Amino acid sequence: MASKVVSFTLNGRETEVMVKPLTTLQVVLREQLGHTATKTGCRQGGCGSCTVLLNGEPVLSCLLPAEDVAGQQVTTLEGLTPIDGLHPVQRAFFDHYAVQCGYCSPGMILTTKALLDRNPTPSREEIVEAISGNICRCTGYTAIIEAVEAAAQALKGGQNGR
Amino acid sequence: MIVKDYFLPESLDEAVTLLAERGPDLLVMAGGTIAMMRMNEGHLLPDQVMGLRRVGLDAITINGKLSIGATTTLSTLANNESVPMLSQAARSAASWSLRNMATVGGNLFARNPYGDVATALLALNADLRVINRNGERVLPLADFFAANRQLEPGELLADILVPPPTGQTVYHKFGRRAYNTPAVVTIAAHITRDGDSVTAASIALNGVAATPVRAIPAEKMLVGQPLNGETITAAAQAAAETVDPPSDAVASGWYRQRMVRVILERVLTQIMEQEQ
Ligand SMILES: Cc1cc2nc3c(=O)[nH]c(=O)nc-3n(C[C@H](O)[C@H](O)[C@H](O)COP(=O)(O)OP(=O)(O)OC[C@H]3O[C@@H](n4cnc5c(N)ncnc54)[C@H](O)[C@@H]3O)c2cc1C
Ligand code: FES
């Protein structure tokens, strides 16, 4: 059982970890690197709570072997959050009561960030489609959809996030 | 999980060599949305796994036929408009994040009622290029399904070859929700007409058997006939009568059988009303 060294860019920082064969990115982030914003829900690809951005695209870290991301850019919620406050998407989720237990929030927020990067003015339908892989058991989704709309407005208004 | 070796070959050559040396104990994985999930669940406990993300089979090229590399993601196919029915089928599958990982080749191995892209590929008479250490062969997708998705030991799926559609195509996935939903039934149809009358019909159904299947009796009834209310109803009825769909958590077999009729009627009507 030969462990391997995997290097990738995590939230803008060069990162090196020693991984056992086929360890998922989810386990590496949470258990080896202490980045616990990435959640563990189903481990079946069905809930989206483990969503991270790989080169800016949402992927499910529970299904992704850490070795596969060698040399690539991974963004987690930790990387989105500025030192002194909240990213505009986080701010919008906070202001619009789009967070109850918060378990879905990291995945929802990262998916929203990726959506708004591609499509700064999504329709309600496009928002629903984009977040359809992120399950929320608390809010009933309406507050989340409204938060995404508000985030789009805020970002358009020049309140630029990173 | 106690996997001893995880290989990430950098070329197709390296991959088929590894597979030849390691034999059937080496689990092949492309996007991993089926394989990793089953390993996480403990339903699959392989000693050795080979990932295909770096073998360089992730491109779509057009050279007479459309050639889709087996590890092309569903997102890449969804964004490629060369065959609209295929991009639509890819978009209808799962969620954005899953489509960024799931591959077109892997979709052919997905169990019923999954296999949205596979269903469209079956209606388009796609062929598979399969490769092992000693060479390659091409087999019709329909034969692959008839053989219950078995490749020979040592073989990998390299590309999917799609002849350009000559007629009209319509794809309809019917699920219980609008997005990210497994199919109750999926229907993909490719119909060629000359003037009034149908000259070729290819209709693929999914959700009704262990693999996507062609609705042969319905196809036969349509060829040589015009598309009108009567012929459409008869063909849809025939398609429903010849299937015996399974019941699962998504829908009962009873409901699925009725939905085959309803959805096929809608699909054929849409084709009838479209400009040829
Ligand atoms: C939450 C969730 C939702 C889903 N929703 C849908 C849906 O709506 N529609 C749908 O169609 N599917 C759906 N799926 C199923 C699956 O994600 C897709 O079918 C996907 O395309 C499978 O591809 P993959 O590359 O991830 O497969 P993998 O897990 O990589 O492969 C599965 C198996 O196929 C074989 N295989 C794959 N590629 C090759 C190759 N090139 N050569 C030889 N053998 C190979 C191997 O035996 C492998 O173990 C869903 C899955 C999940 C987890
Ligand atoms: S934990 Fe990854 S999708 Fe649920």
Ligand code: FES
């Ligand atoms: S806030 Fe609890 S799951 Fe979404």
